[in-house]
Amino acid sequence: EVQLVQSGAEVKKPGESLNISCKGSGYSFTNYWIGWVRQMPGKGLEWMGIIYPRDSNTRYSPSFQGQVTISADKSISTAYLQWSSLKVSDTAMFYCATTTVDTDAFDFWGHGTMVTVSS
Amino acid sequence: DIQMTQFPSSLSASVGDRVTLTCRASQTITSYLNWYQQRPGKAPKLLIYAASSLQSGVPSRFSGSGSGTDFTLTISNLQPEDFATYSCQQTYSTPWTFGQGTKVEIK
Numbered sequence: 001e002v003q004l005v006q007s008g009a010e011v012k013k014p015g016e017s018l019n020i021s022c023k024g025s026g027y028s029f030t031n032y033w034i035g036w037v038r039q040m041p042g043k044g045l046e047w048m049g050i051i052y053p054r055d056s057n058t059r060y061s062p063s064f065q066g067q068v069t070i071s072a073d074k075s076i077s078t079a080y081l082q083w084s085s086l087k088v089s090d091t092a093m094f095y096c097a098t099t100t101v102d103t104d105a106f107d108f109w110g111h112g113t114m115v116t117v118s119s
Numbered sequence: 120d121i122q123m124t125q126f127p128s129s130l131s132a133s134v135g136d137r138v139t140l141t142c143r144a145s146q147t148i149t150s151y152l153n154w155y156q157q158r159p160g161k162a163p164k165l166l167i168y169a170a171s172s173l174q175s176g177v178p179s180r181f182s183g184s185g186s187g188t189d190f191t192l193t194i195s196n197l198q199p200e201d202f203a204t205y206s207c208q209q210t211y212s213t214p215w216t217f218g219q220g221t222k223v224e225i226k
Contacts, residue, residue: 035215037163045155045163045206045217061214062120095162104210105153105168112162 002026004110011116020113022079022096029077030054034098036081086117125218131226140192140221142207147187151211154192158203
């Protein structure tokens with residue numbers, strides 16, 4: 001069974017750094033793109049970027065390029081989403097998702113990590 | 120970036136109804152169009168990929184059609200568990216953008 005298990009909810013202050021994780025199991029983590037999706041409170045889904053764990057090839061949405069860093073450690077089947085300096089506007093739910101189909105649809109999703117940034 | 124526009128933004132329907140949701144791309148995406156369902160407080164769930172292919176385990180009352188720029192998701196015989204928000208997504212080119220969603224509410 002494919003599973004993506006995300007790290008727990010975070011409460012941070014503006015300017016702090018943060019790293020959230022997504023651990024894959026039940027499939028060949030190395031061989032499939034895994035991505036991150038943001039959902040701000042009461043809003044729609046926003047595609048942030050994806051990484052191919054085998055070679056760490058990464059693609060970002062222009063909206064998130066330079067704002068976050070996506071990485072992966074294939075040795076432990078884990079993807080990461082990192083901020084160096086959080087803003088209040090980063091408050092959102094973040095989902096990881098992987099695509100194992102040829103057309104790149106996200107067929108498996110994590111349960112989400114809620115990030116709250118407040119002074 | 121390819122912009123995805125969904126309409127309507129919300130609709131009210133009754134159990135047993137047939138509803139059609141629309142998604143339009145700002146340029147051709149051939150058939151690289153996916154549909155997701157998201158219930159409140161839950162992660163999105165893939166329903167349809169490649170415009171018309173039903174994801175494994177998804178009831179056959181869900182169907183998708185379209186190609187190029189215009190796509191539809193049809194739910195026939197609406198069930199109580201179908202009241203949710205539906206989002207389309209193009210995977211023709213990165214960034215793989217989502218539409219803003221259509222909320223299907225109980226009439």
